[in-house]
Amino acid sequence: MAITQTPVTPQPQLIPTNLGARSFAAPPVALQQHIVPNELFFVRNHWKGTPGLDPTTYRLTVEGEVERPCSMSFADILQLPRKVLQVTFECCGNGPVPSYWDKQIRLNNVEKVTGHGIMGNAEWAGVPLVMLLERAGVKASAVQVVFTGADHGPDEVAGVPQEITYERALPLAKALHPDTLLAYEMNGAPLPALHGFPLRLLVPGWYGMTSIKWLVGIRVIDHVFKGFYQTDRYMVQNGPGAKEFYTYLTEMKVKSIITNPAPGEVIVPGQPYRVAGAAWSGEREIVRVEVSTDGGQTWQPTQLTPRIDYSWYRWEYLWTPPAAGKYVLMSRATNNQGETQPVEFPNRWDGHPYGNNMIFPHPVTVRAC
Amino acid sequence: MPIIDHSTQRRVVCDDFISERALVTHEHGATSLTIRELLIEPGGSSRLCSHPTDVAVLVQEGSIQMVVGEEVQTVRSGYTLLAPPHVPYKLINNTWVAARMLVISPTNDVQTDYLE
Numbered sequence: 001m002a003i004t005q006t007p008v009t010p011q012p013q014l015i016p017t018n019l020g021a022r023s024f025a026a027p028p029v030a031l032q033q034h035i036v037p038n039e040l041f042f043v044r045n046h047w048k049g050t051p052g053l054d055p056t057t058y059r060l061t062v063e064g065e066v067e068r069p070c071s072m073s074f075a076d077i078l079q080l081p082r083k084v085l086q087v088t089f090e091c092c093g094n095g096p097v098p099s100y101w102d103k104q105i106r107l108n109n110v111e112k113v114t115g116h117g118i119m120g121n122a123e124w125a126g127v128p129l130v131m132l133l134e135r136a137g138v139k140a141s142a143v144q145v146v147f148t149g150a151d152h153g154p155d156e157v158a159g160v161p162q163e164i165t166y167e168r169a170l171p172l173a174k175a176l177h178p179d180t181l182l183a184y185e186m187n188g189a190p191l192p193a194l195h196g197f198p199l200r201l202l203v204p205g206w207y208g209m210t211s212i213k214w215l216v217g218i219r220v221i222d223h224v225f226k227g228f229y230q231t232d233r234y235m236v237q238n239g240p241g242a243k244e245f246y247t248y249l250t251e252m253k254v255k256s257i258i259t260n261p262a263p264g265e266v267i268v269p270g271q272p273y274r275v276a277g278a279a280w281s282g283e284r285e286i287v288r289v290e291v292s293t294d295g296g297q298t299w300q301p302t303q304l305t306p307r308i309d310y311s312w313y314r315w316e317y318l319w320t321p322p323a324a325g326k327y328v329l330m331s332r333a334t335n336n337q338g339e340t341q342p343v344e345f346p347n348r349w350d351g352h353p354y355g356n357n358m359i360f361p362h363p364v365t366v367r368a369c
Numbered sequence: 370m371p372i373i374d375h376s377t378q379r380r381v382v383c384d385d386f387i388s389e390r391a392l393v394t395h396e397h398g399a400t401s402l403t404i405r406e407l408l409i410e411p412g413g414s415s416r417l418c419s420h421p422t423d424v425a426v427l428v429q430e431g432s433i434q435m436v437v438g439e440e441v442q443t444v445r446s447g448y449t450l451l452a453p454p455h456v457p458y459k460l461i462n463n464t465w466v467a468a469r470m471l472v473i474s475p476t477n478d479v480q481t482d483y484l485e
Contacts, residue, residue: 008417008485010441012463015432017445027463028411096465113432113445115465263465264386264412365385 014040017114022048022156025117028262031278034314035086036120038187043194044091044118044208046166050193051150051214058198060132060182064146064220067137074198077182080127085179085204086311088280090119092207092234092249095257095356098345116257116360121278121311124202126183130176132218138172141222145175147201148217161228168210169225170203179204179310182215204310205283207249207355209234237350247355251282254341255357256289256315256333267366269324278312279304281335288334289315295328296343296359302331321366329362371398375406386413386462395477403474407460409433414461417484419452422476426450426460431468434461457484 014024022045030040055074063069095116133145149166174180181202184191191197196213203210209229235246256279267273275293279286286307290299302317321327334340341359373392380390386409391397393404406429409415417436426435432445436459437452443464444450452458462468 007436007439007441008459010434010436010461013434013441013443015443015445015464016448017432025465028465029463113464113466117465262412264410264462266385266412 012040014043015113015117017118022046023118025114026120027117028115028259030120031116031257032259032262032276034121034311035187036122038122038189038192038195041120041122041186041195042091042118045151045194045213046156047151047153050197052193053150053198053214053216055198058216060199060216060218062132062136062218062220065139065142065222066133066220067139068135070136072132074184077127077199078184080131082125083128083179083181084123084125085181085202086121086123086307086309087202087204088119088121088278088310088312089204089206089208089211090252090255090280092209092355093353094118095255095353095358095360097351097353097356098358115263119208122187124181124183125185125188126181126199126202128178129180129182129201129218130178132182133176133220136220138176138220139222142172142220143223144169144171144221144225146217146219146221146225146227147212147215148219149196149212150214150216155228164228166212166229167225167227168212168230169221169227170210172220174203174206205251207234207252210250234354236347236352236354239349249355252280253355253357254281254284254286254333254335254339255279256286256331256341257360258291258329258331258362260316261329261362261364265364266369267321267364268369269321269366272318272320274316275302275319275329276314276316277331278314279331279333280307280312281333281339283310284339285336286313286333287336289313290332290334291317291319292330292332293319293321293327295361296330299332324367325365327364327366329364330359331362332359373397378406380408384413386410387415392471399477401475401477403477403479405472407470407472409460409462409468409470411462411464411466415459417457417459419455419457419482419484420474421454421480422474423454424452424458425473426452427471427473429469429471431462431466432464433468433470434463435459436461 012027152165183202258277260276302315
């Protein structure tokens with residue numbers, strides 16, 4: 001009977017974040033786990049659907065400023081030495097924008113439903129990119145490496161250009177880093193279609209837009225790449241007097257979030273509760289995460305669990321709420337360069353959510369059950 | 370012609386996570402229509418229930434997970450969910466932000482069977 005088959009407590013699902021079903025955020029419960037399962041890992045794509053690459057006919061070309069241009073099949077790539085790394089990354093638009101900037105967001109007709117959910121941590125397996133580049137023989141004239149995805153279409157925001165392929169570049173040093181991967185597995189499974197099957201670039205420590213999905217081309221160039229998604233997207237405006245008008249986002253900034261309690265979770269007064277969360281800072285180390293239970297007036301140290309490879313750090317703090325009421329929790333991470341999260345929303349000049357690593361207020365209700 | 374000012378409609382708090390207000394009812398002059406605005410905060414869920422009529426749930430803000438019979442689907446604003454007559458359904462907000470919905474029933478006498 002229908003009544004008995006109705007799942008009263010269904011499993012959480014990805015949260016659709018825009019019209020057109022091309023992007024999805026992880027629900028809060030997904031970020032409470034160190035490894036985010038594939039079915040709850042955020043999806044941020046520029047166009048609906050996937051290119052539908054066939055691994056039996058797939059080719060990856062390596063060309064440009066190389067001694068030996070080549071084209072490799074997926075089977076060829078699987079034969080190369082394999083590397084497994086845990087890597088956390090976030091979309092550079094991850095994180096809620098404070099209400100005093102909501103107007104800007106609404107003007108852009110983008111409704112912010114994602115919370116902190118356009119990020120995740122997974123175990124990735126693949127081939128170090130440097131192996132392919134060494135095989136091809138990078139010339140001394142090389143400056144950057146451009147990566148081409150099989151996804152294309154009109155720009156999702158303006159519709160212009162009418163036809164554009166997703167491409168971005170890395171500086172040569174980052175491309176040659178032994179941990180920059182061409183990944184074909186995610187959490188022990190073949191790369192899911194929405195995450196770039198059969199092969200994607202994976203750039204540890206950098207924002208997600210750099211890790212090109214459905215990778216079909218690698219082009220070594222002798223100049224700085226000026227492609228649309230390199231120069232017209234993923235940057236924030238600097239303030240007056242700055243040397244450059246924009247800052248282009250690359251390595252993830254120092255940041256932390258609270259995952260427990262989840263939004264809406266109620267805590268009981270007088271009983272210990274394990275406040276927990278995650279922290280990361282690109283390739284850098286996190287040395288300290290502090291928690292405030294009084295809206296930032298006082299801070300207490302947390303217990304920090306070391307990261308694995310390039311994963312996020314997990315942290316926790318045992319808190320006993322003294323009485324029923326409304327509290328504002330906050331977390332604040334500091335990296336080994338002494339950089340810490342700003343109190344205020346950092347993008348005051350354009351109101352854009354990119355690279356927002358502010359200290360986020362986390363309201364919680366404490367009451368007796 | 371009845372004109373209903375939304376701002377004057379009283380919001381009723383159902384529990385710690387759910388509140389609602391009636392926008393169109395027989396009290397406003399409707400003879401075969403009921404529209405309620407439902408707000409579910411993160412962590413909240415409605416009770417599993419069914420009605421003898423179709424029910425349309427128009428998501429206005431945020432996202433919501435809806436169970437209809439055996440199907441489970443999470444949708445966001447810009448989408449409408451339909452629960453057919455006598456099919457149990459439930460709304461669950463396990464997302465990051467509050468969900469605001471319009472619940473529309475083709476009757477001015479909404480009958481609800483709660484199943485939990």
